[in-house]
Amino acid sequence: MNPLIFTTILMTVLLGTMIVMMSSHWLMIWIGFEMNLLAIIPILMKKYNPRTMEASTKYFLTQATASMLLMMAIIINLMHSGQWTITKVFNPTASIIMTSALAMKLGLTPFHFWVPEVTQGISLTSGLILLTWQKLAPMSILYQISPSINLNILLTMAVLSILVGGWGGLNQTQLRKIMAYSSIAHMGWMTAVLVYNPTLTMLNMLIYIMMTLTMFMLFIHSSSTTTLSLSHTWNKTPLITTLILITLLSMGGLPPLSGFMPKWMIIQELTKNSSIILPTLMAIMALLNLYFYMRLTYSTSLTMFPSTNNMKMKWQFETKRITLLPPLIVMSSLLLPLTPMLSILD
Amino acid sequence: MMTYIVFILSVIFVVSFVGFSSKPSPIYGGLVLIVSGGVGCGIIMNFGGSFLGLMVFLIYLGGMLVVFGYTTAMATEQYPEVWVSNTTVMGVFLLGLLMEVMLVLYVLKSEEVGVVFKFSGVGDWAIYDTGDSGVFSEEIMGVAALYSYGAWVVIVTGWSLFVGVLVILEVTRGD
Numbered sequence: 001m002n003p004l005i006f007t008t009i010l011m012t013v014l015l016g017t018m019i020v021m022m023s024s025h026w027l028m029i030w031i032g033f034e035m036n037l038l039a040i041i042p043i044l045m046k047k048y049n050p051r052t053m054e055a056s057t058k059y060f061l062t063q064a065t066a067s068m069l070l071m072m073a074i075i076i077n078l079m080h081s082g083q084w085t086i087t088k089v090f091n092p093t094a095s096i097i098m099t100s101a102l103a104m105k106l107g108l109t110p111f112h113f114w115v116p117e118v119t120q121g122i123s124l125t126s127g128l129i130l131l132t133w134q135k136l137a138p139m140s141i142l143y144q145i146s147p148s149i150n151l152n153i154l155l156t157m158a159v160l161s162i163l164v165g166g167w168g169g170l171n172q173t174q175l176r177k178i179m180a181y182s183s184i185a186h187m188g189w190m191t192a193v194l195v196y197n198p199t200l201t202m203l204n205m206l207i208y209i210m211m212t213l214t215m216f217m218l219f220i221h222s223s224s225t226t227t228l229s230l231s232h233t234w235n236k237t238p239l240i241t242t243l244i245l246i247t248l249l250s251m252g253g254l255p256p257l258s259g260f261m262p263k264w265m266i267i268q269e270l271t272k273n274s275s276i277i278l279p280t281l282m283a284i285m286a287l288l289n290l291y292f293y294m295r296l297t298y299s300t301s302l303t304m305f306p307s308t309n310n311m312k313m314k315w316q317f318e319t320k321r322i323t324l325l326p327p328l329i330v331m332s333s334l335l336l337p338l339t340p341m342l343s344i345l346d
Numbered sequence: 347m348m349t350y351i352v353f354i355l356s357v358i359f360v361v362s363f364v365g366f367s368s369k370p371s372p373i374y375g376g377l378v379l380i381v382s383g384g385v386g387c388g389i390i391m392n393f394g395g396s397f398l399g400l401m402v403f404l405i406y407l408g409g410m411l412v413v414f415g416y417t418t419a420m421a422t423e424q425y426p427e428v429w430v431s432n433t434t435v436m437g438v439f440l441l442g443l444l445m446e447v448m449l450v451l452y453v454l455k456s457e458e459v460g461v462v463f464k465f466s467g468v469g470d471w472a473i474y475d476t477g478d479s480g481v482f483s484e485e486i487m488g489v490a491a492l493y494s495y496g497a498w499v500v501i502v503t504g505w506s507l508f509v510g511v512l513v514i515l516e517v518t519r520g521d
Contacts, residue, residue, distance in 0.1 A: 005512060012509045019502060028502065035506045042516040056517075 001046065012039035013133070020137040026074040026084045029141065030067065033105070036137060037063045043129060044122045055121025059130075062114045066104035073098035086141075089148040099149050099157075105138040108191060109160035112184045116168070119180035124225065127176050128216040131183045132209045139190065139205055146198045154191055159281065161188030166288025173227045175219055178292060179212065182251060185289050192282060193266045196273050199345050204262035211259060211332040214247045217322045222314075227296060231305035236314045245301035246333045252290035258335035265342065352392050357450055358385045364442030368435050371426030372418040376411060383407045395485040 016036030023029050037060065044056040073094045074084075081090035089095040100111075107115040119127045142149070165185025172178045186208045193200045222240055224230040233241045250257035255264075263286065270279040299305040347354070362382035366375035383406050387399040425431075429439050493500060 001516065005516060009509065009512065009516070012505070015505070028499070031499075031502055031506065035502070035509065038506065038513050039509055042513050045517060048521045 001042070009039050009042055013043065013129070017133065017137045021140045024086050026077070026086060029086070030071055030074060033063075033067050033070065033137060036134070037067065040129070040134065044118075044126050046126055047123050051121045052123070052126075055118045058114050058121075059118045062111070063105060066101045066111075069097055069101035069104065073101060086144050089145050092150065095145070095148045096150055096153055098145065099142075099153055102138045102142050103157050103191075106135060106142075106187050106191075107180075107184055108157045108187055109164045109184070110157070112161065112164055112168075115184055116172075116177045116180040119176045119183075120174055122176075124176070124216060124220050127179065128213065128220075131179060131216075132212050135183075135187070135205065135209075139201065142191065142194055143198045143201060146194050149195055151195050154195060155278065158188045158190075158192035159278065159285075161185060161191070162282055162285045163188075163288075166285050166291075169292045170288060172292070175225050175227065175230060175296075178296070179215060182289060182293075183208075183212065185286070189263065189266060189282065189286075192278070193269055197269045200262065200265050200269055203265065203342065203345070207258055207262050207332070207335070210328060211247060211251045214325070214328040214332045215244075215251065217325050217328060218244050218247065221320055221322050221325070223317070223320075227299055228305070228307065230296065231299045232307070232312065232314050233300060234304065235312055241301045243329050245297045247329060248293040248297050250333045252293040253286055254290070256336050257333045258331070261336050261339050265339075352389055353453075355385050355388045355392070357446065358382075359389065360446050361443065364439060364446065365429070368429065368438035368442060369427075370429050370431075370435055371422065373415070373422060373426055374428060376415050376418060379411055379414075380407060383411065394483065397486055397489060 013036055016032045016034075016039060019032030019035065020029050021032075023032060041056050041060060044059060045052045073089075076091055076094040076097065077089050078084060079091075080094065089098060104111040119130060122130065162185050165181045165183070165188060168184070169178050169181030172181065186204070190201045190204045190208070193204070218240055219225070219230070222230065222233045222236060224233065230244070233244065246257065250259035253259045253263040263283070267279040267283060270282075359382055362378040362385065365378035366382075369375075383402055387402040390402065391399040427435060429435055
């Protein structure tokens with residue numbers, strides 16, 4: 001793509017999310033979402049083949065439907081309150097419709113079906129933007145309307161997302177689909193604690209973005225999109241292999257890595273609010289996630305995965321220079337001792 | 347009948363939306379879009395928005411829909427789908443019509459309707475006053491406010507439209 005046009009379109013994606021995050025008028029938020037959606041379509045279609053076209057179309061259809069539902073909720077809210085500011089959603093119907101619309105944008109169950117298919121159809125860099133930046137805008141709106149959200153609907157969607165994210169990822173060998181199911185599960189964790197303590201949602205979002213960014217950068221560095229291809233990194237850069245191990249275990253939520261911090265805080269917050277069964281179920285279902293991360297680490301870092309002899313040497317292209325990979329890796333694995341600093345967030 | 351004109355126009359609006367949502371060929375979709383645009387203009391004008399109704403006809407029907415019609419005419423197939431040609435299209439159209447008829451009967455018969463939100467029968471749809479303060483038209487002041495207090499909205503929507511064109515060119519250009 002022409003670099004000037006690519007820059008313009010990328011900046012428009014950023015501008016759309018910024019408009020969503022900083023507006024106080026519902027109509028401007030809707031315009032921000034539409035601008036974001038419109039501008040990310042050519043980024044998803046960077047490589048021009050039928051797979052990316054199909055993935056972009058699926059993304060566009062689901063997100064446009066979600067925007068329509070959001071507009072309907074905004075108008076019902078307008079009907080019942082007579083004003084357009086964001087502070088509180090004044091009608092339970094509007095609140096439920098808005099929560100469903102934002103869940104569709106995030107990829108929460110039962111609206112998660114587009115996430116693996118869209119992530120699989122696009123290139124690794126576009127998938128990175130899709131799974132990290134595009135989650136910021138809907139999550140900021142959920143944060144802002146969190147006092148008015150119906151608890152039952154949100155918790156049902158959250159728990160089902162963790163379940164689907166764990167179970168769905170079990171049969172996958174394509175790395176992008178694995179990351180998509182991981183995204184669904186993490187969104188479930190984030191929205192589960194939204195009503196109790198929205199700050200932890202933002203903490204989880206921050207750490208999730210760091211870890212997903214790191215994982216995608218490691219995949220881009222080794223140019224691998226399947227488990228088999230990833231299992232050959234020991235031959236090319238053994239250091240990357242070790243880092244894949246550490247980052248994947250961090251994503252699985254194992255102490256003493258940073259991925260444990262949001263899960264620990266979320267479980268603590270939920271138990272403080274006297275719900276015991278729910279965090280137990282969530283923690284058990286996170287084990288499903290951990291299983292397929294560990295399968296990736298087993299085939300990549302811990303064993304020499306069986307392959308034919310001529311596949312063992314990866315094509316030595318010029319080494320890709322990945323921006324900020326070392327700081328990202330450090331942040332996504334070593335942040336746990338900083339947990340007491342969370343008290344400054346209040 | 348004139349008191350319930352907005353209700354009648356809204357029913358025709360929904361029926362024409364059903365007409366193109368049942369996915370005949372785009373040319374026929376454009377046809378019902380013209381009808382729905384004209385009816386929508388009528389609804390707006392009944393609320394006192396004569397300027398905005400004119401905008402609908404001029405810009406929406408006379409600008410965007412004309413361009414849509416030309417591009418569809420260039421890309422059309424030899425035997426385009428009508429509503430009666432394909433069983434699926436006809437089935438969906440009749441289903442939508444049936445649902446609309448049932449909703450209209452429900453609204454006309456009962457005192458209070460509570461589908462997604464409550465409104466009290468047909469009475470809510472009659473226009474008693476256009477909301478004018480009598481001195482100036484509310485609607486023209488709204489348009490004026492868009493260009494003075496709402497400058498940020500103009501910038502954002504202008505940029506969205508520009509980026510829309512860029513995106514369309516990028517997507518259709520391919521490699």
